[in-house]
Amino acid sequence: xxxxxxxxxRFVVIAxxxxxxxxxxxxxxxxxxxxxxxxxxxxxxxxxxxxxxWKATTGQDVIxxxxxxxxxxxxxxxxxxxxxxxxxxxxxxDIDAIAQNGGLLDKDWQxxxxxxxxxxxxxxxxxxxxxxxxxxxxxxxxxxxxVKVITPNPKTSGGARWNYLAAWGYALRKSGNNDQGARDYxxxxxxxxxxxxxxxxxxxxxxxxxxVGDVLIAWENEALLALKEFGADKFEIVVxxxxxxxxxxxxxVDKVARRHGTEKxxxxxLEYLYSPEAQELAAKYFYRPxxxxxxxxxxxxxxxxNTFTVVEGCGGWQNAQAKHFSDGGTFDQxxxx
Amino acid sequence: xxxxxxxxxxxxxxxxxxxxxxxxxxxxxxxFAFTAIYMTIIVFIPLTAIVLHGARGxxxxxxxxxxxxxxxxxxxxxxxxxxxxxxxxxxFGMLLAWVLARYSFPGKSIVDAVVDLPFALPTAVAGISLxxxxxxxxxxxxxxxxxxxxxxxxxxxxxMAMSFVGFPFVVRSVQPVLEDLDPAMEEAAASLxxxxxxxxxxxxxxxxxxxxxxxxxxxxxxxxxxxxxxIFIAGNMPMKTEITALLIVTKLEEYDYTGAAAIAxxxxxxxxxIMLLVNVLQWWFQKREGQRA
Numbered sequence: 001x002x003x004x005x006x007x008x009x010r011f012v013v014i015a016x017x018x019x020x021x022x023x024x025x026x027x028x029x030x031x032x033x034x035x036x037x038x039x040x041x042x043x044x045x046x047x048x049x050x051x052x053x054w055k056a057t058t059g060q061d062v063i064x065x066x067x068x069x070x071x072x073x074x075x076x077x078x079x080x081x082x083x084x085x086x087x088x089x090x091x092x093x094d095i096d097a098i099a100q101n102g103g104l105l106d107k108d109w110q111x112x113x114x115x116x117x118x119x120x121x122x123x124x125x126x127x128x129x130x131x132x133x134x135x136x137x138x139x140x141x142x143x144x145x146x147v148k149v150i151t152p153n154p155k156t157s158g159g160a161r162w163n164y165l166a167a168w169g170y171a172l173r174k175s176g177n178n179d180q181g182a183r184d185y186x187x188x189x190x191x192x193x194x195x196x197x198x199x200x201x202x203x204x205x206x207x208x209x210x211x212v213g214d215v216l217i218a219w220e221n222e223a224l225l226a227l228k229e230f231g232a233d234k235f236e237i238v239v240x241x242x243x244x245x246x247x248x249x250x251x252x253v254d255k256v257a258r259r260h261g262t263e264k265x266x267x268x269x270l271e272y273l274y275s276p277e278a279q280e281l282a283a284k285y286f287y288r289p290x291x292x293x294x295x296x297x298x299x300x301x302x303x304x305x306n307t308f309t310v311v312e313g314c315g316g317w318q319n320a321q322a323k324h325f326s327d328g329g330t331f332d333q334x335x336x337x
Numbered sequence: 338x339x340x341x342x343x344x345x346x347x348x349x350x351x352x353x354x355x356x357x358x359x360x361x362x363x364x365x366x367x368x369f370a371f372t373a374i375y376m377t378i379i380v381f382i383p384l385t386a387i388v389l390h391g392a393r394g395x396x397x398x399x400x401x402x403x404x405x406x407x408x409x410x411x412x413x414x415x416x417x418x419x420x421x422x423x424x425x426x427x428x429f430g431m432l433l434a435w436v437l438a439r440y441s442f443p444g445k446s447i448v449d450a451v452v453d454l455p456f457a458l459p460t461a462v463a464g465i466s467l468x469x470x471x472x473x474x475x476x477x478x479x480x481x482x483x484x485x486x487x488x489x490x491x492x493x494x495x496x497m498a499m500s501f502v503g504f505p506f507v508v509r510s511v512q513p514v515l516e517d518l519d520p521a522m523e524e525a526a527a528s529l530x531x532x533x534x535x536x537x538x539x540x541x542x543x544x545x546x547x548x549x550x551x552x553x554x555x556x557x558x559x560x561x562x563x564x565x566x567x568i569f570i571a572g573n574m575p576m577k578t579e580i581t582a583l584l585i586v587t588k589l590e591e592y593d594y595t596g597a598a599a600i601a602x603x604x605x606x607x608x609x610x611i612m613l614l615v616n617v618l619q620w621w622f623q624k625r626e627g628q629r630a
Contacts, residue, residue, distance in 0.1 A: 073590070079592075101592060195572045195574075196573040210468065211472065211474035212472055335574075336406070
């Protein structure tokens with residue numbers, strides 16, 4: 001009986017040694033990219049592209065796994081111990097939260113890669129039903145009585161925060177930097193919102209599939225995807241006179257990458273996002289490329305927009321969060337008494 | 338002590354039986370220890386963690402969080418809808434249990450199996466399909482909207498979703514009791530001149546009421562804690578159709594773990610109080626019935 005046990009033990013040990021040896025010899029690296037919802041399709045293809053590039057330059061195999069979900073939820077998962085080597089989230093505030101709450105990366109993470117660590121951008125546009133029956137051409141049309149606006153809850157959705165700040169930034173400029181004017185606009189806007197979905201995808205479904213509402217405030221990439229999936233004969237995109245430049249940032253989660261010994265490949269993974277091939281891929285999935293040559297090539301896909309950044313519109317994410325979305329902020333005031 | 342023993346010697350002896358080892362059944366200590374450990378790991382530790390986490394910000398902050406106007410409104414929406422759903426489930430669940438227990442018809446076993454489906458279906462699926470049906474252009478919604486009946490994105494929708502997940506509890510609690518009830522008793526009552534209403538109130542109702550109460554309480558508890566199916570159909574408007582579970586998720590989204598745990602603790606206490614009330618009611622009812630018999 002004893003000897004059988006020892007035999008099994010020895011067998012297990014040998015098997016484990018063989019597995020370790022095999023993985024070392026293979027030099028296979030695994031990366032985990034924790035991202036937000038609408039990037040799923042883009043990163044699936046980008047991971048293959050990067051694996052080829054990495055093999056060609058270093059001879060090593062790399063397998064990138066990806067995880068998707070609401071941006072805030074994903075950030076929380078990383079803080080609570082999801083072993084992400086890199087994060088590619090919807091807004092800088094969520095990566096800030098990882099830096100602050102988990103201490104997993106430096107507070108100045110955003111200065112480590114070009115363009116504020118945002119290799120691609122998007123913007124916020126209006127999606128209306130074909131023929132634009134409600135004659136919606138700009139933000140002002142959204143507060144007309146009787147117009148139903150679909151936008152998710154900014155408390156639970158990263159995309160909705162971009163929507164909110166886009167509308168706020170427009171209203172603030174329109175009222176000559178008068179805070180009260182912007183507040184009044186937002187109050188009227190949300191009086192026209194019949195449903196607050198908890199995520200951006202949910203809001204798209206409500207508008208596109210449930211047929212609720214006259215206009216959907218959405219990511220440009222999400223709106224273009226809706227056109228592609230459901231047909232340009234059902235919806236059209238309206239670009240407002242001014243909107244926000246949405247910058248979804250990327251970062252290496254330093255502490256995790258150091259522990260995994262994947263710092264170099266993680267950094268390369270993010271840097272390669274700025275290469276012409278990757279920029280081309282981003283454009284294919286409706287993200288606006290940063291690289292001018294690629295941006296020019298896809299100029300017909302992306303209409304010219306007049307944008308402002310979060311810093312210009314509301315003094316950065318920390319300010320925006322404190323002023324608008326935290327407890328008692330302008331969003332809560334809209335629904336308060 | 339002798340005075341107390343004189344009042345109810347059997348009860349007091351039973352209460353201390355796990356110390357005095359006088360239980361006639363074997364294996365009591367082992368099974369009791371296992372129960373205690375299991376309950377501790379599965380129920381008490383997680384619940385205690387929630388309460389402790391919620392209290393981390395101090396009593397003032399805790400109180401401030403759980404009585405904020407939006408949070409109060411969410412208790413009203415959640416518990417009110419859950420109560421309405423439990424009531425609906427009680428009425429229609431009882432009816433369904435009656436039909437399944439007393440009549441035989443073609444396809445009965447299929448209907449019987451379908452009752453359990455809401456248990457098995459992922460709640461998000463239920464929520465999405467209910468929303469699709471009741472939205473203004475949905476299969477059912479398009480006929481209701483012209484009459485001014487709005488289901489999707491109103492409190493009515495929340496009650497719908499909660500009834501969907503709750504009614505099997507009622508059916509499954511009441512059905513076995515009705516099946517065990519000997520029709521001969523009713524026949525005897527009828528032969529002695531009892532009207533059908535009397536037969537219902539004197540024979541069927543007393544026997545099935547405790548089970549109905551249990552089933553409805555379970556349906557209520559399930560509805561109060563429901564998230565997946567409600568979130569899609571609720572519309573989630575602050576102060577109007579926002580359920581407490583969504584507020585907890587919202588707090589988490591703001592990285593406010595303490596606030597989320599505080600609201601969760603408050604909800605826990607409220608639900609526990611209501612369940613306790615139902616249990617007391619049931620105990621009282623059974624005692625009264627016992628005295629009458």
